[in-house]
């Protein structure tokens with residue numbers, strides 16, 4: 001019997017723990033992020049076998065490698081089947097360039113992929129131990145609704161979502177504030193980074209230790225593992241011959257999505273290059289080119305609002321995976337292997353006007369309907385292709401991370417029409433909203449937690 005994989009902290013001042021513990025804790029006690037002590041490899045035969053499997057079966061095959069000894073296969077199979085009950089379209093654009101639409105889940109965002117399985121795993125473990133948990137999460141728009149939906153109605157879990165009042169669209173807000181039940185929502189007078197700082201401070205506050213807080217943010221290991229799956233899925237549907245290398249372009253903010261791609265690559269997925277496309281929050285492209293890391297404070301407001309991140313919370317994981325060390329404040333004490341990192345990753349920043357121009361030209365020239373995040377990914381791919389010559393049949397997949405109908409104001413102003421609603425967003429306009437407004441003020445937030453959840 002193989003031993004279970006343990007999860008260590010990127011700050012290396014905490015004991016390695018099991019998957020279950022890492023999942024329920026979220027953040028390591030030393031404020032580091034959990035990473036697997038070994039990365040399981042998939043054989044070429046296993047990867048080739050995915051072409052005949054459904055999405056939830058591929059999810060099972062990948063997740064069981066990280067979770068073995070932590071949950072029986074039959075239980076995990078039931079969770080993946082339940083989590084992935086929606087399609088994952090791969091839209092051909094031109095030649096062998098595709099857009100993978102990760103927007104068919106209940107909140108029309110790619111975050112459903114991670115949140116739905118994580119929610120089911122947490123619920124599974126809580127039910128076993130008859131335990132309770134308060135999920136505390138900061139969102140720049142899409143995480144909150146994906147988390148709230150993923151945990152909605154689960155008896156042993158309370159959910160509290162913080163969002164920056166002015167940085168989310170009306171539709172994003174309604175996806176969180178209309179649920180009710182075990183889901184509460186706070187509108188913070190501040191930016192996403194402030195929301196994240198409030199949440200982080202609560203986690204490390206000894207006076208709140210009795211609350212059993214857990215983060216369901218993109219730092220949770222339970223979200224990272226499911227984000228590996230769709231890279232294998234796309235490859236299984238599109239590759240023409242074994243070991244053919246693919247290019248993926250990933251519109252990125254907190255880098256959870258990118259970590260899924262990097263881990264897929266380490267597990268054996270044939271990847272030629274991962275393109276990491278950011279908006280004008282270009283701290284990562286700057287780091288890749290210069291080797292100096294400069295967080296952007298405060299983060300810049302771009303129309304791809306879920307990527308307005310001045311210091312990506314998953315960056316410490318990437319640095320760690322490439323042999324370096326970065327603490328939670330972004331200070332690098334040991335440099336990663338930059339040569340290898342640059343070989344694997346092409347990082348590029350897309351400006352606001354390039355984003356808008358891409359939405360326009362993709363639609364006018366190719367009938368490709370993109371929203372701002374997907375447009376950043378698509379523009380990143382085109383920039384990469386323009387500067388490095390490729391074989392004409394090179395397989396390229398750009399990720400579209402949200403449904404265009406979540407950003408009707410932008411689409412209307414650029415293309416002159418309202419994108420049609422996916423089934424998951426119909427009827428939301430008429431539902432009753434409830435949320436609490438709060439200043440960006442930790443003592444007040446702490447007070448609220450003590451009064452309402454103790």
Ligand SMILES: *Cc1c(COP(=O)(O)O)cnc(C)c1O
Pocket residue numbers: 109110111141142143218251252253254255256257258306307373374401402
């Ligand atoms: C969260 C989000 C992103 C960024 O994903 P990260 O994993 O944080 O890099 C991109 N697009 C959309 C629509 C998102 O909601």
